[in-house]
Amino acid sequence: MIHPQLELLVTLHDLELMIKESTEEANKQEAMGFKIEASQEHLNKALSEVEKQVDPEILNRYKKLKQKYGRPVVPVINGVCCGCYIMMPTSQATNVKRNQTITNCGNCGRFLYWPAV
Amino acid sequence: MGSAPINLSSILKPGQISLNLKAQSRDGILKELVGQTSLNEKAQHMLLVNLKQREELGSTGIGKGVAIPHCRSLLLNSLSLIVGRSKNGVDFDAIDKKPSRLFFLIIAPPHDPQNQYLIVLGKIAQLAKGLTANDALFSADTPEDFILRMDELEKKL
Numbered sequence: 001m002i003h004p005q006l007e008l009l010v011t012l013h014d015l016e017l018m019i020k021e022s023t024e025e026a027n028k029q030e031a032m033g034f035k036i037e038a039s040q041e042h043l044n045k046a047l048s049e050v051e052k053q054v055d056p057e058i059l060n061r062y063k064k065l066k067q068k069y070g071r072p073v074v075p076v077i078n079g080v081c082c083g084c085y086i087m088m089p090t091s092q093a094t095n096v097k098r099n100q101t102i103t104n105c106g107n108c109g110r111f112l113y114w115p116a117v
Numbered sequence: 118m119g120s121a122p123i124n125l126s127s128i129l130k131p132g133q134i135s136l137n138l139k140a141q142s143r144d145g146i147l148k149e150l151v152g153q154t155s156l157n158e159k160a161q162h163m164l165l166v167n168l169k170q171r172e173e174l175g176s177t178g179i180g181k182g183v184a185i186p187h188c189r190s191l192l193l194n195s196l197s198l199i200v201g202r203s204k205n206g207v208d209f210d211a212i213d214k215k216p217s218r219l220f221f222l223i224i225a226p227p228h229d230p231q232n233q234y235l236i237v238l239g240k241i242a243q244l245a246k247g248l249t250a251n252d253a254l255f256s257a258d259t260p261e262d263f264i265l266r267m268d269e270l271e272k273k274l
Contacts, residue, residue, distance in 0.1 A: 001159070002159055002160070007159070007163065010163065010190075010191050010192065011163060011166070011167075013191055013227075014163075014167050014188070014189065014190050014191060014192075015167075015170065017189050017227055018167070018170060018171060018174070018188060018189070021189065022174055025235070028235060029238075032179075032238060032239055032242035032243075033179040033180070033212070033242050033245075033246065034175060034176075034177055034179060034185075034242075035175035035176055035212065036174060036175045037173075037174055037175045040174065042170070042173050042174075043170060043173075043174065046170060071227065073191060074228070075191055075194055075226060075227075075228055077194050077228070082228045113191050115191055115192055115193050115194040115226065116154075116155050116156050116157070116160060116192060116193055116194070117155065117193075117194060117195070
């Protein structure tokens with residue numbers, strides 16, 4: 001199971017990444033043969049719908065981290081925070097309740113997500 | 118030091134190829150493809166929503182019966198390539214307006230230092246452009262045959 005607020009943060013992150021890449025990489029993707037609509041209106045709308053559901057305190061922290069680092073939610077791979085590349089303390093890295101609670105990196109503060117292999 | 122070249126046929130595993138997709142709609146095809154990933158049900162749902170958003174941005178049906186749905190997501194920690202084939206084809210709002218029969222689903226993590234995502238996406242798009250309607254990819258009987266044919270096509274790129 002994934003914590004409902006973490007689910008929203010992951011959704012928010014993925015949507016923001018899609019908006020960013022559809023702007024920055026539109027030329028590359030169009031050269032490959034994909035259509036990219038100029039309007040991202042539906043993505044921005046989806047983004048604001050998700051934001052409305054996030055706990056205001058968590059959203060505030062998310063936005064501050066985004067301002068500071070660009071990517072406020074990062075994966076944990078092999079016990080390492082992929083934001084600051086610091087090894088998690090064993091207690092956190094082996095936490096069986098990963099993704100079931102909202103966890104932040106003890107070093108950089110980014111929100112952590114344990115992806116599927 | 119340069120990174121090793123990416124070989125599509127080595128990324129693709131037989132268990133990630135489904136040669137008989139049943140769905141009759143775009144969303145149904147996406148759901149079947151996502152069902153082939155290692156994700157749990159909740160994560161599959163999240164990924165599906167993400168892929169639908171990407172399709173709204175512009176169809177990934179690049180013509181010649183091929184569609185390449187793709188996105189980046191935190192849900193997976195390595196690049197995932199899933200292949201599906203539909204016998205009759207499905208309307209994917211493709212550039213040439215023809216039904217899409219062959220689907221390559223590409224999901225990449227945001228953390229992708231070698232930029233495998235764009236390389237794989239570009240290779241498959243290039244490979245698709247060289248396909249003919251009678252290509253063996255549309256008729257391969259088994260996932261293993263499919264991978265062999267992919268390998269042959271890739272060598273010609």
